[in-house]
Amino acid sequence: MNPGAGSTAPGRVTGKVIVVTGAARGQGAAEARALAEHGAHVVATDVVAAADVENGELDGHGDAIVYRQLDVGDSAGWAALATWLREEYGQVHGLVNNAGLAHRARLMDVELTDWERLFRVNATGPLLGIQAIAPLMRPGASIVTIGSVAAITPHYTVAYTASKWAVRALSKVASLELGPSGIRVNLVHPGYIDTPMVANAPATFRQANVDSTPLGTVGRVEDVANLIVFLLSDESAYISGAEIAVDGGFSNQAGVKALSDAVLAAAPTEAAAATGSAAPTGSAGTASGETGA
Numbered sequence: 535m536n537p538g539a540g541s542t543a544p545g546r547v548t549g550k551v552i553v554v555t556g557a558a559r560g561q562g563a564a565e566a567r568a569l570a571e572h573g574a575h576v577v578a579t580d581v582v583a584a585a586d587v588e589n590g591e592l593d594g595h596g597d598a599i600v601y602r603q604l605d606v607g608d609s610a611g612w613a614a615l616a617t618w619l620r621e622e623y624g625q626v627h628g629l630v631n632n633a634g635l636a637h638r639a640r641l642m643d644v645e646l647t648d649w650e651r652l653f654r655v656n657a658t659g660p661l662l663g664i665q666a667i668a669p670l671m672r673p674g675a676s677i678v679t680i681g682s683v684a685a686i687t688p689h690y691t692v693a694y695t696a697s698k699w700a701v702r703a704l705s706k707v708a709s710l711e712l713g714p715s716g717i718r719v720n721l722v723h724p725g726y727i728d729t730p731m732v733a734n735a736p737a738t739f740r741q742a743n744v745d746s747t748p749l750g751t752v753g754r755v756e757d758v759a760n761l762i763v764f765l766l767s768d769e770s771a772y773i774s775g776a777e778i779a780v781d782g783g784f785s786n787q788a789g790v791k792a793l794s795d796a797v798l799a800a801a802p803t804e805a806a807a808a809t810g811s812a813a814p815t816g817s818a819g820t821a822s823g824e825t826g827a
């Protein structure tokens with residue numbers, strides 16, 4: 535098959551064959567759609583059967599998105615996908631290691647089975663993906679792994695956090711080892727993004743994220759997908775080993791937003807004078823007024 539067969543217009547990733555894992559819903563589905571809309575031939579994969587891909591999220595893109603069932607923790611599944619990719623396209627230009635699982639047990643409560651289940655998907659999955667797909671890549675290819683702000687903080691969900699720190703390390707090593715082959719490897723760290731993964735989290739968790747985010751809102755799947763298109767395109771040809779947060783400033787503020795908000799709430803006029811900005815209106819300078827939450 536011609537890799538560009540599904541592309542109808544010139545785009546930022548035209549003609550590239552790009553594999554996205556965990557693409558049945560959420561961020562992965564948005565990334566697959568965005569890449570297809572920019573001209574890629576997307577192989578969207580997920581552990582769910584094709585018939586169960588939710589809400590037709592991948593529909594409407596013709597041949598530009600092909601769906602293949604794949605459990606990222608299954609090495610035989612990756613081998614079969616690699617064989618199919620080689621026969622179908624000859625080479626692969628991009629891999630987005632997006633599939634992920636969350637589990638919110640705390641340190642003293644986490645069960646070994648859950649710990650291992652999360653590592654299998656969040657850390658082993660990207661390793662198997664890189665091992666299976668990198669041999670199909672040529673110079674100029676790009677791999678992106680989806681970490682999390684949990685990968686750069688002591689986020690309370692210990693199994694999730696530890697598995698994301700592991701995949702962060704994996705991506706750094708991969709950037710080093712695949713660089714001489716001309717393959718770029720970068721990490722993207724989403725903050726709180728509204729997807730099914732966080733839909734069942736406590737409301738207090740969502741609000742606490744908003745309160746800790748300088749931009750004062752949660753993220754959308756498109757916010758991550760736009761960056762993925764850039765990192766898979768040749769526009770980012772000299773970027774490798776980078777970690778880019780898509781989190782509204784959450785990870786940068788390192789807890790000092792609470793300090794800033796508290797001072798502003800206690801003495802809005804003085805604080806505004808000190809920063810040279812106007813005092814917030816309508817809330818007497820409260821933290822919620824400043825964040826827009």
Ligand SMILES: NC(=O)c1ccc[n+]([C@@H]2O[C@H](COP(=O)([O-])OP(=O)(O)OC[C@H]3O[C@@H](n4cnc5c(N)ncnc54)[C@H](O)[C@@H]3O)[C@@H](O)[C@H]2O)c1
Binds near residue numbers: 634635728
């Ligand atoms: N939503 C957030 O707030 C947030 C924040 C930081 C990082 N992330 C990360 O972003 C990525 C995408 O998450 P999302 O928010 O879209 O979540 P989501 O739960 O909506 O989607 C995750 C997808 O991964 C798939 N998946 C699960 N196990 C799999 C397996 N064994 N093999 C293949 N696919 C599997 C699921 O079926 C699902 O389609 C994940 O790596 C997640 O850890 C999410």
